[in-house]
Amino acid sequence: MTAPRSTTQARTTKQQWAVGLTAFAAVMLMIAGVLDVFRGIMGIAQDDVFLTTRNYVFRFDLTGWGWAHLVLGALAVIVSLGLFATATWARVAGVAIAALLIISNFLSMPYYPVWSIVMVAFSGFVIWALCVSPRTGSSEPV
Known part of the structure; x- marks a missing residue:
């Protein structure tokens, strides 16, 4: 039989996961x-x-899509730097930016289909990880 883990030990494990x-x-x-x-x-x-796909419902200029992806990508890099610093604003912004990345990649799917699906999956993992893990810098029990 194994001894039950202490509350402190369980909290430390949860903090490490977070x-x-x-x-x-x-x-x-x-x-x-x-x-x-x-x-x-x-x-x-x-x-x-x-x-280029004909008769697609969401038709946009590819240069416009380029600017949209460039801006969203730059914001994602900035927010990820905030996540490395465990800033609370970065967690909220990370979910928002990842959601915008999913939407933009979904809408540009006919122009680069496989890559869009990969980026949607990446962004989905980001949202999952940010929503599952508790806040790491808090003094409350994890």
Whole structure:
């Protein structure tokens, strides 16, 4: 038989999980942001990199999409730096930016379908990690 773990030991384990999930979210958001910046640069610099689909409901200019992805990617990188510093504003902004990344990648799916699905999955993992882990800097029991 094993002895039951103490409350302090259980709290420490939960805090370690919280720190790990926040770091995971920060790294994933940083990767998604950097890749979105590159995708934005591709859209601004050269439109013929992307596939154009006729008769798509959401038709937008690819240069406009490039600017949208560039701005969202830059914001994602900034927010991920805040997540590394365990700032509360960064957790809230991280969920919001990841949700905007999901929406923008869904709407630009006909132009780069496989990559859009990968970015939606990355952003979904970020939202999951930020919502599952409790706040790491709090003095309340985790």
